[in-house]
Amino acid sequence: MPGRGPGQMEKTKDMKHFLDIHTTPAADLRAIIDQAAAMKAARQGRPRGAPDDDAPLAGHMVALIFEKPSTRTRVSFDVGVRQMGGQTLVLSGKDMQLGHGETIADTARVLSRYVDLIMIRTFDETVLQEMAEHASVPVINGLTDRSHPCQIMADIQTFEEHRGTISGKKVVWSGDGNNVFNSFLHAAQAFDFELVFTGPAQFDPEDDYMARARAAGVAVSIDRDPARAVSGADLVVTDTWVSMHDAQSSRERRHNILRPYQVNAELMAHAKPDALFMHCLPAHREEEATSEVMDGPSSVIFDETENRLHAQKAIMRYCLGR
Ligand code: CP
Ligand code: NVA
Numbered sequence: 001m002p003g004r005g006p007g008q009m010e011k012t013k014d015m016k017h018f019l020d021i022h023t024t025p026a027a028d029l030r031a032i033i034d035q036a037a038a039m040k041a042a043r044q045g046r047p048r049g050a051p052d053d054d055a056p057l058a059g060h061m062v063a064l065i066f067e068k069p070s071t072r073t074r075v076s077f078d079v080g081v082r083q084m085g086g087q088t089l090v091l092s093g094k095d096m097q098l099g100h101g102e103t104i105a106d107t108a109r110v111l112s113r114y115v116d117l118i119m120i121r122t123f124d125e126t127v128l129q130e131m132a133e134h135a136s137v138p139v140i141n142g143l144t145d146r147s148h149p150c151q152i153m154a155d156i157q158t159f160e161e162h163r164g165t166i167s168g169k170k171v172v173w174s175g176d177g178n179n180v181f182n183s184f185l186h187a188a189q190a191f192d193f194e195l196v197f198t199g200p201a202q203f204d205p206e207d208d209y210m211a212r213a214r215a216a217g218v219a220v221s222i223d224r225d226p227a228r229a230v231s232g233a234d235l236v237v238t239d240t241w242v243s244m245h246d247a248q249s250s251r252e253r254r255h256n257i258l259r260p261y262q263v264n265a266e267l268m269a270h271a272k273p274d275a276l277f278m279h280c281l282p283a284h285r286e287e288e289a290t291s292e293v294m295d296g297p298s299s300v301i302f303d304e305t306e307n308r309l310h311a312q313k314a315i316m317r318y319c320l321g322r
Contacts, residue, residue, distance in 0.1 A: 014321025017132045018140045021149045021186035022212075028318065029153070029190050036157050036307070036314035048079060055085030056322045062086055063111050064142070065120040067093035067127075068244045072281065073142050073150070076308040077119055084313055089115065093122070108134035117319060123245055138319035140312075145179055145245040146206075150315060151280045152183040154307035156191055158300050159235055161307075162276060167192040169234040172271070174198050174226055174261045175288055176254070177205030180239045180280050185213050185220060194219040198229035200257045226261050233271040236298075237278045238263045238288045255287065263289040268298060276300050 018024060043052060062081045066074060074090060081088045093099050098107045108131045111118055120131055121142035132139040141149050159166045171193050173181050181197065185205065188195040195218065197205055204210075204222065213220050223229035230236055241258045242251050268277065277289070277298040285291050294301060 011136045015138045016319050016321070017138050018149065018315050018319055019128060019132055020141060020147050021152060021183055021190055024149075024190075026190040029156075029187075032153060032311070032314045032318050033157050033160070035317065036153070036310040037161070039313055040307070040310040043083070049082065051085055052083050056317055057081060057084035057086030057320070060084075060086035060116040060320065061114065062088050062117045062119065062316070063115040064088055064090045065093055065096070065098075065118065065122075066091070066142075067099075067120070067122045068143070070121055070142070072305055072308050073119075073121060076305075077142070077312055080309050080313040080316065083309075084316070086116075104130040105134040107131070108139075109136075112136040117316060140315060140319060143179065145243075147183045147186070148180045148280065149183050149186070150308065150312050151180060151304075152187045153315065154304055154311040155184075155237075155278055155280070156187060157307045157311050158278070158303045159276060161303065162300060163234065163274070166235075168194075170194045170196065170232055171235045171237065172196045172198060172230050172233040173237050174230070174263055174267070175238045175258055176203045176241055176243070178203075178239060178243050179245075180237075181205055182209050184237065185209055185218065188220060189213060189216050189218045196220070196229045196233075197222045198224065198226045199261050200224070202257055203254075226267055227270045230267055230270040233275050235276045235278060236263055236268060236271050239280055240282070240284055241288050258288070262287070263293050265290065265292050265296070268293055268296075271298075278304055281305060 064077050078088045104127055112135045117138050118135055119140040119142045120128060122128055123145050125144040125146045128141050128144055156166055173184060177197055177199060184195060241254050275298055277293050279289055279301050281301060283289060
């Protein structure tokens, strides 16, 4: 059997991957959010680099692989591991043999001999799946073309910090039905909220994602009229109109089609008076959202950013059973 031999680490009983929200049991997701909130509270007022009291990742080495650019994911995972007493290796896919023909399966087997946990940001989700299949250590999805589960865990934590349970609330996504939307769709099932997509038909969420959600009983709908869609919303969310996996040559066409779905003060006025605004960032100000909204009283965009740190720390503990 390839890769077996002296020193081969078997997958440990307690290890769990974190590949997507819909593939993680809802009770585990709830426990992760609750632990993230508790860990955040426990270190209030400390310098960012101060370790957590219990140092749950002491002696652990974490590989962070990036095949796409990143600011938040890179820094929040790196700082989070260090706060928990572990160490990190931040790796760029193009500088690894992975980018020069070594298979994902072999990369997974190799890294599993050196590190205790792998986080990967990649393009095709099959890369993530293959990594998880062949690694003997847990693998975390740091974004693929089709999902961004760590972001949405931070977003759920953020919403609940400000407004209490997200269960039964109305969440409206305005713009491109992309990878971040998909993870909101997965979360709508796990956390039991209503999700409305408003955007042009050309950028609808993928049919199979919507069909699966509907079959699972998720209250998800599409409304082409942004003002009507946002009416009564507890949370309005958007994201860039051109994702990292989209062809840059499509930029102008995408902008022209998506412009009516910009989140601006006029659109927010249709939501509930205490509605929150979220954006995973990076944002393109005055494109998908105006600065007036991003910097206004509804906006919790930098709380989302901060909670990436806390949510991912809880995710890593979950994966390692610590
Ligand atoms: N939101 C998010 O994942 O940001 P980065 O691309 O900077 O990691
Ligand atoms: N949809 C964006 C999210 C960036 C964090 C992208 O994939 O580029």
